[in-house]
Amino acid sequence: MSSEWTAAEMPDLSGSRVVVTGANSGLGFEATKAFARKGAHVVMACRSRERGREAMRGVRDEVPAASLTLGELDLADLDSVRAFAETFDEEFGALDVLCNNAGVMAIPRRETEQGYEMQFGVNHLGHFALTGLLFDALRESSGESRVVTQSSGVHENGEMDFDDIDGEDGYDEWEAYAQSKLSNLLFAYELQRRLDSGGIDEVTSVGCHPGYAATNLQRRGPEMSGSKLRLAAMRVANAVVAQSAEMGSLPMLYAATADDVEGGDYVGPTGLMGMRGYPGKVESSDLSHDEDDARRLWDLSEDRTGVAFER
Ligand SMILES: NC(=O)c1ccc[n+]([C@@H]2O[C@H](COP(=O)([O-])OP(=O)(O)OC[C@H]3O[C@@H](n4cnc5c(N)ncnc54)[C@H](OP(=O)(O)O)[C@@H]3O)[C@@H](O)[C@H]2O)c1
Numbered sequence: 001m002s003s004e005w006t007a008a009e010m011p012d013l014s015g016s017r018v019v020v021t022g023a024n025s026g027l028g029f030e031a032t033k034a035f036a037r038k039g040a041h042v043v044m045a046c047r048s049r050e051r052g053r054e055a056m057r058g059v060r061d062e063v064p065a066a067s068l069t070l071g072e073l074d075l076a077d078l079d080s081v082r083a084f085a086e087t088f089d090e091e092f093g094a095l096d097v098l099c100n101n102a103g104v105m106a107i108p109r110r111e112t113e114q115g116y117e118m119q120f121g122v123n124h125l126g127h128f129a130l131t132g133l134l135f136d137a138l139r140e141s142s143g144e145s146r147v148v149t150q151s152s153g154v155h156e157n158g159e160m161d162f163d164d165i166d167g168e169d170g171y172d173e174w175e176a177y178a179q180s181k182l183s184n185l186l187f188a189y190e191l192q193r194r195l196d197s198g199g200i201d202e203v204t205s206v207g208c209h210p211g212y213a214a215t216n217l218q219r220r221g222p223e224m225s226g227s228k229l230r231l232a233a234m235r236v237a238n239a240v241v242a243q244s245a246e247m248g249s250l251p252m253l254y255a256a257t258a259d260d261v262e263g264g265d266y267v268g269p270t271g272l273m274g275m276r277g278y279p280g281k282v283e284s285s286d287l288s289h290d291e292d293d294a295r296r297l298w299d300l301s302e303d304r305t306g307v308a309f310e311r
Contacts, residue, residue, distance in 0.1 A: 003270070003278060003280070004278045005250065005254055005258070005278050005279055005280070006250065006278070007034035007037070007038075007249075007250065007253050009258075010034065010035075010038050010253060010257045011038070011257060012038060012039055013035060013038040013039050013040035013096075013257070014038075014039035014040070015039075016039075016040045016041070016096040016097065016141075017040070017041050017043065017092050017094060017095050017096050017097075017141075018035045018040045018041070018042045018043070018095075018096060018097040018098075018099065018256070019042075019043045019045055019071070019088065019095060019097070019098050019099065019134070020032050020035070020042060020043070020044060020045060020099040020101055021045045021073060021075065021099065021100055021101050021102035021127065021130070022045070022046070022101045022102025022103065023042070023044035023045055023046055023052070023055060023101075024044065024046040024048070024051045024052050024054070024055035025051070025055070025215065025216050026213070026215030026216055026217060026245050026248075027101060027150070027210055027213060027215060027245055027248050027249045027252060028044075028099070028101045028102065028249075029055055029058065029059070029245070030245045030246045030248070030249035031099060031101065031249045031252050031253055031256075032044055032055075032059055032068070033059050033062055033063055033066070034249065034253050035097075035253070035256075036059060036063045036065075036066035036067065036068065037063050037066075039067075040067070040096075040097075041067040041068070041069070042059075042066070042067070042068050042069075043068075043069045043070075043071050043088065043092070044056060044059075044068055044069070044070050044071065045071045045072075045073040045084060045102070046070065046071070046072065046073065047072070047073060047074040047075070047076075047080075047102075049070065049072055052070045052072070053070065056068055056070055069091070071084050071087065071088065072084065073102075073130070074113075075102055075121070075122040075123075075125075075126025075127065075130070076112040076113055076118060076121055076122050076126065077112065077113035077114070078112075078113070078114055078125075078126070078129055078305055078306070079113070080113075081126055081129045081130050081133065081305075082129075082133060084130070085130065085133035085134050086133075088134065088137065089134075089136070089137060092137065093137060093140055094137055094140035094141045094142070095134055095137040095138050095140070095141060095145060096141045096143070096145050096146075097145065097146050097148065097256045097257075098130070098131060098134055098138065098145075098146070098147045098148065099148050099150070099252055099256060100127035100130065100131065100147065100148065100149040100150060100184070101148075101150040101252060102122065102123075102126075102127075103119075103122065103123045103150065103180075103217065104118060104119055104122050104123065104217075104220055104221075105119070105152075105177050105217050105218070105220065105221060106119075106173040106174050106176075106177045106221040107119065107173060107220055107221045107224050107225075108173060108221070108224050108225045109167060109171040109173070109176075110224075111166075112125070112126075114304070116166055116304060117165070117166035117167050117168075117171070117176060119173075119176045119177050119179075119180040120165060120166065120176065120179065120180045120183065122180075123177075123180035123181065123183070123184060124180050124183035124184060124187065124297075124301070125301060125304055125305055127149065127184070127187070128187055128301040128305060128307065129301075129305040129307045131147055131187075131191070131309075132305070132307035132308065132309045133307055135203075135309050135310055136310060138202075138203045139200070139202060139203060141202065143202075144201075144202055144203075144204055145202060145203050145204070146203075146204045146205075146206060146255070146256055146257075146261075147188070147191065147203065147204070147205045147206070148206050148207075148208055148252055148255045148256045149184045149185070149187060149188040149205070149206070149207050149208070150184065150208055150209065150210070150252060151181045151182075151184040151185045151188070151207050151208065151209045151266075151284070152177075152181040152184075152209050152210075153209055153211065153212075153268070153274055153275065154174075154177060154178050154181050155178060155181035155182040155184065155185055155209075155284065155285060155288060156178075156284075156285045157174070157175075157178040158175075158178030158179045158180075158181055158182030158183075158285075158287070159175075159178075159179065159182070159287065160179060160182065160183070160186070160287075160293050160296070160297065161175075161179060162293075162296060162300070165179070165300070173221060173225075181209075182285070182287060182288055183297055184207065185207045185266070185284050185285075185288035186288060186290070186293055186294040186297050187294075187297065187298070187301070188205050188206065188207035188264075188266075189205075189207070189264055189288065189289060189294060190291075190294035190295065190297070190298050191205040191309075192204070192205040192206075192263040192264040193264075193291070193294075194309070195263060196263070204261075204262070204263040205263055205264070206255040206256075206261055206262075206263065206264070206265050206266075206267065207255070207265070207266045207267070207284065207288075208251040208252050208254070208255040208266065208267040208268060208279075209251060209266075209267075209268045209269075209274075209282075210248035210249065210250075210251055210252070210268070210269070211243060211247075211248060211251075211268060211269035211271075211274060211275040211276050211277070212241060212242045212243065212248075212275040212276065213242055213243050213244065213245050213247060213248025213249075214238040214239070214242035214243070214244065214245060214248075215245050215248070218234040218237070218238055219231065219234060222234055241275070242276075243269070243275075243276040243277075247269070247276065247277075247278075248269075250269075250278065250279045251267040251268050251269060251279040252267075253279075254267050254279040254280075255267040255279075261281075265281050266281065266282055266283065266284045266288075267279050267280065267281055267282065268280075268282040269282075270282065
């Protein structure tokens with residue numbers, strides 16, 4: 001593992017197909033450019049066609065030869081997830097890297113199209129369904145394929161409240177975010193255990209987190225709740241403390257392509273308090289390794305999404 005690994009060290013990715021959710025903004029946008037620079041075909045999965053098109057232009061400004069497709073994906077609507085996966089299967093058939101990256105953070109309580117709490121629904125359930133629906137395509141890849149799921153250092157504050165997973169009896173926007181990011185890791189590790197027990201070695205599941213990177217993520221909650229004070233505080237913190245979105249995208253890129261990454265690894269910045277720096281393998285909370293919670297979350301996710309992984 002290099003202590004100063006950058007995207008330039010990724011291997012040539014010509015011929016490989018990568019799906020990045022939330023590709024129009026922040027870490028997803030940076031990762032898209034980096035994958036494209038190495039010759040991968042990137043399917044930019046975005047909820048807004050307009051923002052997606054604008055982002056495509058932005059990628060091509062910097063990487064003129066970028067090979068890109070825009071895919072419409074609203075993770076807050078499981079019908080949209082199904083439609084995206086069907087279109088992907090028709091057009092491409094095989095998938096080499098799936099980056100489960102899109103997310104929302106600390107927003108006021110909202111519900112997905114199917115009536116689940118939004119942060120849990122978008123950050124976890126939508127990606128659970130997407131991974132399951134693209135599972136055949138991942139197995140069709142000619143070499144090893146990877147599922148990379150973007151968590152957060154905030155997962156360490158998370159606990160699974162299975163009695164009130166949607167925060168109907170009491171909602172705290174940060175607790176819900178932490179629970180959704182813990183769910184990302186419980187899912188990433190449980191998927192790897194299931195791959196291992198099923199003898200499926202052509203697909204690998206890895207978790208990652210970006211540390212603290214200045215993106216649009218921090219704006220959404222204060223904007224939705226109309227808190228000018230919180231918005232101002234976020235702006236200052238982003239300017240003073242955060243690293244760039246480009247640096248924040250490195251753990252995801254490392255998790256997706258580095259040779260020394262194995263299923264069940266967790267990759268994040270190795271610098272100051274895990275908030276910044278170059279990527280490497282890091283540790284996640286004890287709760288993220290709780291196998292009972294992971295199985296319970298898996299069963300609940302299958303029930304809610306109607307997606308079961310074919311093995
Ligand atoms: N930045 C950080 O410091 C930080 C720290 C820890 C973890 N993370 C994680 O990193 C990931 C990427 O965040 P970011 O920092 O790059 O934030 P960002 O700039 O706000 O990007 C988030 C992306 O997710 C998309 N998204 C939101 N809701 C969606 C939905 N319902 N369906 C499909 N896409 C949706 C957004 O689309 P729109 O542009 O249309 O809204 C956007 O493309 C998130 O999972 C976040 O939890 C970030």
